[in-house]
Amino acid sequence: MVKERLRPIYNSGDSLLKEIQRTIVPEGGVAVWSLGQAGVLIKGGIFEEIICVDPYLTFSIELEDPDTEFKREIPPPLSPQELDVNTVLITHFHGDHMDLTTIKGVSQAHPETKFVAPASHVHMLHEIELDVKRIIPAKQQQVISFNGVTITPVAGAHTEYEMDQEGHAYYLGFFIDINGVRIFHTGDTVVTPDLIEQATKFQPHVTLLPINGGDYARTSRGIVGNMNFREAADFGVEIGTDLLVPIHFDMFSKNRDNPSYFVDYLFHNYPGQKFHMMSAGERLIYLK
Template sequence: MRNVYKSGDALVKEMNETRIQEDSIAFWHLGQAGIVIKGSQDDGMICIDPYLTRSIEEEDPETEFKRAFPPVVEPGMLGNVDAVLVTHAHGDHLDLPTLEGIAKVASHTRFAVPAPDVPLVEDLATGDKLIAARDQESLFIKGFKITPVPAAHTEYDFDEDGNHRLLGYFIEGNGIRIYHSGDTVVTPELIEQVKAFKPHLAFLPINGGDHFRTSRGIIGNMSFREAVDFTVAVGADLMIPIHYDLFPNNRENPAYMVDYLFHQYPFQKFHMMVPGERFIYHK
């Protein structure tokens, strides 16, 4: 199994000691869709969709979903995060062993999950530490304003109360607007919502989908082409591709994305991260 760029104590030390200037944001890539975001000292630090175990392959040794690289940190190392945001209930996004490991060491951490999935995690936190995330119901974590927005993976899905089962998040902090899509395809509604938000950063899946993966129960996402076109359509300053690196059976070659950008949108900014990498964005 391959090594990663930075991991363990060194990575956590970097997260905790990084200091951010005005109109800037720092983020770290955890692999798959996992991202840690840090604003100014008063804004705090949030984590989105951490999958930091091997629980999928441990629970089902016959699964085709096997990690291509080890977790960059252990869940218990993220005791300083102020919130964990979950986009939906698939195991590589809502990983109970990861969330349990964080909850054990972070008594102040709040957990936001789509409202239909609250019963899955209600043993982790009580009271206001467990947030039922609903479309357009903004929540505030220290200096961050976080607004859930529906996702379609590959269609919009609701519970009996009309709550979306699949979400992305609009995140505002320290003068920066971030869109993390979770797992989704492109819809006209999503284009209009994200365009109105005017994100500086967009974290978007690029692994796509096809007949053969769908026939094996693997639900599709944006393709690299759709993610790039979406970035341009909504006016994001910087695109960060996600959800293509962890599972060899459900990947897309990011070189195709770079080639498409070069030929179609040569002036669109992007950055392809490696697990454990830090990026500091200043507008």
């Protein structure tokens, strides 16, 4: 039943693992793989760091609640045990971004992997008994640096800016600088003047941004919205990014939009804007 529902993806399992291992990224470049939804894997820098953002590599949402409308439409390109990365970045606490089953599987299979998660929600990682030494609480504007990589968390508004009592943002995006290649993973957010200002200063080479939007029907079912395809394109162009990569459109049939609308909108309004739409498991090599 589940198998019939799942749509094909470009690459997965052993073949994807080998590709990730064998990819040597030239200076001034990064390799990016889509893992579906907001999940991406990024490789680059002098130490060939591998960073993963928001891996949802299980069926945990539908296993925990068989009546959920959030049933996967694509298979996980890798199992949690196969995800061999230096650092996992988590943008926020929703199960399709902070999947505790994925995180537990990764952490048990790869004892060296570190986990960066919003300070407001690191307590959720204690539920899976992740060693606190492996957790880096992320706070907006507080830079995290390791091995030639600089990560600056930026607060997002998953329709609203929300924060805990200490003022730590619930929803984060990440400005990631790998050896001079600047990547902005927005996380889940709508467009705000503050986000435009900060992203314009960062001047990303590559911006990964959601396009699924939001509407009355979804909001009334408790689904929190994001920027839509028009807002994503306008935002990406306004901040001056070189390459736009739409995300958050392939996982759940009830909470997505057609990426061809994003492409069509760019075609008509910003024909000089570079973009790349990815299939899960696909590799993109970006050179500055």
